[in-house]
Amino acid sequence: xxxxxxxxxxxxxxxxxxxxxxxxxxxxxxxxxxxxxxxxxxxxxxxxxxxxxxxxxxxxxxxxxxxxxxxxxxxxxxxxxxxxxxxxxxxxxxxxxxxxxxxxxxxxxxxxxxxxxxxxxxxxxxxxxxxxxxxxxxxxxxxxxxxxxxxxxxxxxxxxxxxxxxxxxxxxxxxxxxxxxxxxxxxxxxxxxxxxxxxxxxxxxxxxxxxxxxxxxxxxxxxxxxxxxxxxxxxxxxxxxxxxxxxxxxxxxxxxxxxxxxxxxxxxxxxxxxxxxxxxxxxxxxxxxxxxxxxxxxxxxxxxxxxxxxxxxxx
Numbered sequence: 105x106x107x108x109x110x111x112x113x114x115x116x117x118x119x120x121x122x123x124x125x126x127x128x129x130x131x132x133x134x135x136x137x138x139x140x141x142x143x144x145x146x147x148x149x150x151x152x153x154x155x156x157x158x159x160x161x162x163x164x165x166x167x168x169x170x171x172x173x174x175x176x177x178x179x180x181x182x183x184x185x186x187x188x189x190x191x192x193x194x195x196x197x198x199x200x201x202x203x204x205x206x207x208x209x210x211x212x213x214x215x216x217x218x219x220x221x222x223x224x225x226x227x228x229x230x231x232x233x234x235x236x237x238x239x240x241x242x243x244x245x246x247x248x249x250x251x252x253x254x255x256x257x258x259x260x261x262x263x264x265x266x267x268x269x270x271x272x273x274x275x276x277x278x279x280x281x282x283x284x285x286x287x288x289x290x291x292x293x294x295x296x297x298x299x300x301x302x303x304x305x306x307x308x309x310x311x312x313x314x315x316x317x318x319x320x321x322x323x324x325x326x327x328x329x330x331x332x333x334x335x336x337x338x339x340x341x342x343x344x345x346x347x348x349x350x351x352x353x354x355x356x357x358x359x360x361x362x363x364x365x366x367x368x369x370x371x372x373x374x375x376x377x378x379x380x381x382x383x384x385x386x387x388x389x390x391x392x393x394x395x396x397x398x399x400x401x402x403x404x405x406x407x408x409x410x411x412x413x414x415x416x417x418x419x
Contacts (some may be wrong), residue, residue: 107387113398114313114389128197129321133227136321137197144202149396149403151205152212155179162244164237166229170222171241172200173252174211184217185258185281185417187290188242192265194322195234196226196245203264206394206406213358213410215419216252219245223270227324234326235252235337238270238280239277246284250304258417262353262409264393265314265362266322269295272340272369275349288416290409291354292393293362294369298323299333302364312359314390319361346376353412355393355405358386381412 106114121127128136139269155175161168175184187210191203200222223237242261249256261271268291278285283332309316327338334342354370356363363384385392388401393409396402 105387106389107399107401109399109401110359110392113395114311115188119287120223127317129315129318130245133196133325137225140193140197140284141199141202147395147397148202148205149209152208153177154208154211162241164224164240166224166237167231169224169241170200170235172207172222173209174218174220175253176211176215176217179215179217183253183255185214185260185413185419186215186217186219186249186252186254187211187260187262187413188245188286189218189220190223190238190261190263190270191220192263192267192268192292192391193225194319195231195266195326196322198225202306205355205396207265209396209403209406210410213407214308214414216258216260216417217252219252230325230368231303231327231331232337233268235270235273235277235347242274242278243283244288256284257287259286260288260290260413260417261286262292262413263294264292265295265390267387268292268366269340272296273337273380275334276340276343279348286315286350288413289350289352290413291352291366291369292405292409293356293360293390294354294366295362296339296369298327298338301340302361302368304364305361308361308363312361312389314361316361318328341365341372343372346378349373349376349378351379351416352408353381354383355409356370356382356384357386357388357390357392359388360390362390373389383408
C-alpha cells in the first residue's frame with residue numbers, strides 16, 4: 105500500500121496535469137530541464153547549513169567537469185572520508201543545484217565530505233559521456249585526494265537512479281582495470297539492467313511518478329539507436345562476476361519501476377560475498393530520496409544511507 109504522503113503527492117501531480125501542466129516527456133529537453141529545476145527547488149527540503157561549500161572543476165575527457173564540495177558541520181581540519189555523488193535524472197536532467205539539499209544533508213548526517221559531480225547530459229552528450237565523465241572525476245579525485253581534503257583510503261561513490269547506475273559502473277570499471285576502487289558504494293534505486301523489462305518496470309509503468317513514457321523519453325535521448333544494451337555501462341547487473349566489488353548500501357522503493365533491478369543487484373553482491381546492506385521502503389515511489397519537502401520517508405532514507413556509510417568509515 106502506498107504511504108499516505110506518497111498518495112497525496114501523486115494526487116497533486118495528477119491534478120496539476122489535468123489543470124494543464126505538460127508532462128515532462130512531452131517537452132523539449134532544454135525546457136524539461138528548466139521545469140525539473142523548478143520542481144526540485146519546490147520539492148527538496150530547505151538546504152541545511154554546512155561548514156563550507158567549494159565549487160570547482162576537474163579535467164574530463166571532453167573538457168572541465170564542474171563539482172561542488174561540501175564539508176560537514178563540526179568537521180575537524182584535515183582529510184575526511186568523502187562521498188563522490190552522481191545526481192539522478194535519467195542522464196538527461198538534473199545537476200548540482202537540483203541535488204544541493206540532498207548532498208548537504210548527506211554530508212552533515214554522515215560526518216563525511218560530499219563532492220557532487222556535474223557530468224555531461226544527453227541528448228547533447230549521449231552515452232557513454234556521463235559514465236566517461238564520472239569515472240574520470242572519480243579517478244582525478246582519488247589520485248589528487250590531498251587537493252580535495254579527502255582521505256584516499258576512504259573514498260565512496262554514490263548516487264540516485266541514473267547516479268546509482270553510474271556509481272555501480274565506476275566500481276566495476278575500476279575493479280576490471282585493476283585500479284584502486286572506491287571503498288564503498290551507495291546505490292539509491294539504481295537502474296542496473298537496460299536489456300529487458302522487469303516485473304516492476306511493467307507493474308509501475310503508469311501513475312507512480314517515474315513512468316514508462318518518461319523512461320522512454322530519457323532513453324531515446326541518451327542511448328543511440330543500435331547500441332548494445334548488454335554493455336555493462338548500461339546494464340551493470342549483467343556482469344559475470346561481482347566478487348571483489350566494494351561494500352554497498354542499496355536502497356529501493358516499493359512502487360518504483362526500478363525496484364526489481366535494484367534488489368537483483370543487491371542480491372548479486374550478497375551472493376558474491378560483498379558486504380551489502382539492502383533496504384526497501386515499501387510504500388513509496390521513485391525519487392523519494394530527494395522529494396524531502398513532501399515525503400518524510402525521504403528524510404529517513406537520507407539519514408539511513410548516511411548512517412551506514414558513516415559506520416563503514418568509522419566516523
